[in-house]
Amino acid sequence: MKKKLLVVEDEKNLCVLYKEELTEEGYNVTTVMDADTALALIKKKKFDLVITDIRMPVKNGIDLITQIMALRKDIPIIINTAYQSYKHDFMTWAADAYIVKSASLEELKSKIKELVG
Amino acid sequence: MIERHNFFIREFPAGTPKELQLFSIIAQSFFQPFSLVDNLLVILTALTAGSGLGFNRAMLFLADGDKLRGEFWLGPASVSEADSIWRVLSTPGMGYLEIIEHNRSLLTSDADSLTKRVKKISYAIHQEDALIPASATSSQEIILVKDARNEPLVDSRFQEIIDVDEFLCIPLLAQKEVLGEIVLDNAITRQPIQSRDIELASICGLMAGNYVYTSKLQKRVVDMKRVAAIGEMAMFVTHQLRNPLVMIGGFADQLLDPKTTKKKRKRNLLIIRNEIRRLERILLRLARFLRIDIKQMIPVNIQEMFKLVVNALKPRADRAKVTITTEVENGLSTILCDPIHMGEALRNVTDNALDALPDGGEIQLSAYREGEGWAVISVRDTGKGIPEAIKDRIFETLVSTKEQGMGLGLAYVKKVVDACGGRIEVESKEGKGTTFKLHLKAGERGT
Numbered sequence: 001m002k003k004k005l006l007v008v009e010d011e012k013n014l015c016v017l018y019k020e021e022l023t024e025e026g027y028n029v030t031t032v033m034d035a036d037t038a039l040a041l042i043k044k045k046k047f048d049l050v051i052t053d054i055r056m057p058v059k060n061g062i063d064l065i066t067q068i069m070a071l072r073k074d075i076p077i078i079i080n081t082a083y084q085s086y087k088h089d090f091m092t093w094a095a096d097a098y099i100v101k102s103a104s105l106e107e108l109k110s111k112i113k114e115l116v117g
Numbered sequence: 118m119i120e121r122h123n124f125f126i127r128e129f130p131a132g133t134p135k136e137l138q139l140f141s142i143i144a145q146s147f148f149q150p151f152s153l154v155d156n157l158l159v160i161l162t163a164l165t166a167g168s169g170l171g172f173n174r175a176m177l178f179l180a181d182g183d184k185l186r187g188e189f190w191l192g193p194a195s196v197s198e199a200d201s202i203w204r205v206l207s208t209p210g211m212g213y214l215e216i217i218e219h220n221r222s223l224l225t226s227d228a229d230s231l232t233k234r235v236k237k238i239s240y241a242i243h244q245e246d247a248l249i250p251a252s253a254t255s256s257q258e259i260i261l262v263k264d265a266r267n268e269p270l271v272d273s274r275f276q277e278i279i280d281v282d283e284f285l286c287i288p289l290l291a292q293k294e295v296l297g298e299i300v301l302d303n304a305i306t307r308q309p310i311q312s313r314d315i316e317l318a319s320i321c322g323l324m325a326g327n328y329v330y331t332s333k334l335q336k337r338v339v340d341m342k343r344v345a346a347i348g349e350m351a352m353f354v355t356h357q358l359r360n361p362l363v364m365i366g367g368f369a370d371q372l373l374d375p376k377t378t379k380k381k382r383k384r385n386l387l388i389i390r391n392e393i394r395r396l397e398r399i400l401l402r403l404a405r406f407l408r409i410d411i412k413q414m415i416p417v418n419i420q421e422m423f424k425l426v427v428n429a430l431k432p433r434a435d436r437a438k439v440t441i442t443t444e445v446e447n448g449l450s451t452i453l454c455d456p457i458h459m460g461e462a463l464r465n466v467t468d469n470a471l472d473a474l475p476d477g478g479e480i481q482l483s484a485y486r487e488g489e490g491w492a493v494i495s496v497r498d499t500g501k502g503i504p505e506a507i508k509d510r511i512f513e514t515l516v517s518t519k520e521q522g523m524g525l526g527l528a529y530v531k532k533v534v535d536a537c538g539g540r541i542e543v544e545s546k547e548g549k550g551t552t553f554k555l556h557l558k559a560g561e562r563g564t
Contacts, residue, residue, distance in 0.1 A: 011360055011364075013364050013368075013388050013392075014360060014363060014364060017363070017364060017367040017368060020371070021367065021371075082355075082356040082357075082359035082360055083356055085352070100359075101359045101360065101362075101363045102359075102362070102363065102366070103362045103363055103365065103366025103367070104366055104370075105363075105366075105367055105370070
């Protein structure tokens with residue numbers, strides 16, 4: 001059974017890139033461009049891992065994490081952001097990993113492998 | 118019963134002691150938006166104004182590192198010039214603003230030979246064997262020199278320039294820091310310097326010292342803020358660059374994979390090219406923002422500027438079904454500004470108005486007079502308005518309501534308006550629209 005990943009990312013082409021690259025790694029990848037759509041999906045379906053950006057219009061990634069926790073869903077979460085500084089934000093501690101976006105996807109891929117296999 | 122009084126006194130009732138007038142003028146000048154040199158000019162003017170204290174001439178030195186440099190020298194160059202200056206200064210109703218204006222014109226005119234002479238001198242301070250005038254600054258003491266021509270402690274080069282027997286050196290001090298020196302004399306009237314004159318001049322010296330000190334601190338604060346802003350900007354840019362870099366890197370890696378199909382290769386190349394263009398746009402916006410350097414303030418025709426802005430935005434406005442109208446009040450034709458930056462700023466504000474009207478609407482550019490010598494350029498739209506939550510912060514750098522906005526546009530506009538000596542304000546109601554008002558100096562007076 002392929003592991004199911006949910007990627008929350010507001011840039012369309014980044015969604016395309018993540019979807020292709022992570023599918024290539026053997027995962028079943030769903031991408032959404034905002035936190036509310038992500039929440040609605042999490043309520044309906046079971047995911048093995050959520051990868052979320054922080055800075056997004058409407059609702060940010062930290063609010064998303066808080067709400068996932070409120071749903072008592074035990075899903076590992078990777079924060080994948082351009083911002084180094086949110087690392088000190090209390091709520092980002094709730095995530096299982098904090099990755100600063102880079103031109104190489106290796107760190108992201110190895111972190112996913114570590115968390116879901 | 119209460120009585121209210123104004124801080125700012127423009128005319129003193131007859132019989133007001135000279136000292137009180139003098140201190141009042143100096144204290145009031147600190148509240149004026151004058152430059153450092155202008156304010157020191159006020160103090161020196163007060164000390165030398167014919168109707169002021171006893172001094173005829175005042176020379177100012179400012180400390181610059183470990184050097185004391187001649188800044189300006191105020192006073193008549195000859196007896197006949199003294200007569201005419203003092204006549205002007207004792208004209209009834211002559212306020213401190215007029216006196217400064219008069220003295221400033223003296224400083225900048227070519228005929229001002231005194232300042233030219235003093236600008237050439239500089240002395241090392243903090244030297245044990247320093248001669249007068251530098252030694253007053255070094256020892257932080259007021260020094261009255263009598264029979265200067267026979268005084269070995271007076272620098273002979275300085276004696277040649279000042280060419281009087283008696284003069285007074287007042288160092289400008291604050292918090293143990295030496296900031297400069299004032300040298301006063303009575304070259305024209307040849308009156309001996311009295312102890313009362315020394316006391317008053319010393320108070321003026323303390324005030325001037327404190328003023329220079331405050332200005333220096335203020336400048337330091339501004340510099341610190343600038344450094345902080347640059348740091349914040351650097352952080353922000355790092356983040357702005359990251360998403361494009363992830364895409365360029367990621368899609369380029371795919372290109373290197375021989376399994377990648379031809380169709381996908383083409384798509385990747387297009388994405389990479391677009392992201393590179395995005396990087397370039399980020400850099401351009403940043404460069405423009407960092408390079409605001411107002412070089413010239415000239416009267417700029419408002420009608421023409423409106424026309425350029427409208428022409429630049431017409432294609433976009435037509436697509437969005439937005440009509441842009443312009444209106445300039447009769448008799449108002451120009452504003453004083455830097456034409457390139459102000460045009461760009463106005464284009465920016467109008468561009469924002471277009472952003473607020475995705476479903477069509479109206480933008481009105483208008484210009485009208487406001488009070489004496491001022492004009493308002495207003496940009497009004499019927500768009501969605503600015504969210505209440507960020508209304509107070511829209512002119513700050515890095516604040517934006519737009520997804521790919523860098524928060525530089527309005528910060529740029531404000532910087533330009535400020536640099537042109539104006540101010541900007543915004544009125545906005547969510548769902549109703551927004552009006553930006555740029556208050557600027559009109560290019561012509563009284564028309």
